[in-house]
Amino acid sequence: MHLDDLPDGGARGFDVPGLRCKVIVVRRGDQVFGWRDLCPHYAGGTPMAWKRDAYLNGAGTHIACHAHGAWFDMETGACVQGPCLGKRLTRVPLRVDETGTVSTLP
Numbered sequence: 782m783h784l785d786d787l788p789d790g791g792a793r794g795f796d797v798p799g800l801r802c803k804v805i806v807v808r809r810g811d812q813v814f815g816w817r818d819l820c821p822h823y824a825g826g827t828p829m830a831w832k833r834d835a836y837l838n839g840a841g842t843h844i845a846c847h848a849h850g851a852w853f854d855m856e857t858g859a860c861v862q863g864p865c866l867g868k869r870l871t872r873v874p875l876r877v878d879e880t881g882t883v884s885t886l887p
């Protein structure tokens with residue numbers, strides 16, 4: 782994926798070889814944050830979007846799980862509202878190279 786594929790403030794899900802879930806990539810300016818698309822509300826995790834790439838709450842301020850309404854901080858992955866307070870998303874380390882290409886780190 783390229784940074785230009787994701788508008789500032791947006792989020793998209795991507796398939797990554799070797800992962801059984803999508804990776805949510807959130808962009809804030811020139812920074813990107815990667816999270817496994819697995820809500821920590823239930824053991825093992827649950828996909829969070831109700832439709833393709835619908836990973837944010839209505840105001841676009843948090844990552845949202847549409848199953849039971851949990852909200853997560855985009856930069857830390859911490860649950861800030863909902864049934865899994867005290868838990869957090871699993872980070873996927875990302876790298877943006879000099880051309881703007883975004884890739885996962887091993």
Ligand code: FES
Binds near residue numbers: 821827864865
């Ligand atoms: S599965 Fe995400 S809030 Fe319940």
